[in-house]
Amino acid sequence: MALALVSGLLLGAVTPAAQAQSMPGLYACKDSRGRSLSSDRPIAECADRQQLALRQSGGVLRTVGPSYSELDQAAREHQLQQADRAAAQRAGERRRERALLARYPNSRLHDQERADALAQLDQATHLARNYLAALKRERQQLDEELQFFRGDRAKAPAVLSRKFDENEENVRAQTRFIQSREEEQQRLALRFASERAQLEPFWRATSASR
Structure with a gap:
């Protein structure tokens, strides 16, 4: 009991000193104008930068902020x-x-892939154009058959009318397909051009290091 009382008294005596050591006696900083400022509390002019919290006995206790x-x-x-x-x-x-x-470690491989990709699109577009031309010839034949009915599809047999519908739908589909291939060709050309612009500095550096 006596020992506990003595210990409590000793702790009570040490605590204020320890607190004093942990509490800054002064704050110091340089503001945005380069002025050296100090205060016994955090400095408002230095809220956007670090401040030094100094011990009462001297020396830096810690840095504070910015706040x-x-x-x-x-x-x-x-x-x-x-x-x-x-x-x-x-x-x-x-x-x-x-x-x-x-x-693409070199321009040759890049150029070859570009040529192959565009060639495939060209081939698909070429086949679609040929089919579209065949559909137009078919339409001419259908128009000639329709002349037997004075050019009036309402008077034509159902079979002939369906052929007209199928021909028109196929023409629309091939026209859309050709347009999509042409747009894809433009996208590919732009992609390969962008890639080449990115890759050329690396290719030149690789060639120079050899």
Whole structure:
């Protein structure tokens, strides 16, 4: 009991001194104008930067801040998120560049794949155009048959009317297909041009290092 009482007294005597050592006696900083400021409390002019919390006995106790208002903190977090997204985007671009370079280590391979891809589209478009021309010839024959009915499809047999419908639908389908192939050809040309612009610096660097 006596020992506990003595221990409590000793702790009570030490605690204020320990607290004094842990409490800053002065705050110091340089503001945005480069002025050296000090105060016995955190300095408002340095809220946007770190401040030094100094011991009463001298020496740096810790650094404080910067401190932000809720609005400033939200803006800062938004900036950090934007920076993270930009960094992730740059990292993704680097990965894509490495994958692209692994696929096309030289211009010859890139040119060959471009030529093959465009040739396939050209062939598909050529076949579709030939079929479209055949459909137009078929339509001429149907128009000639329709003359037996004075050009009036309402008076034509159902079989002939269905042939007209099928011909028109096939013409529309082939026209859409040709248009889609032409658009795909433009997209491919732009893609290969963009890839080449990315890859040429790497190809030149590789050639120079040999």
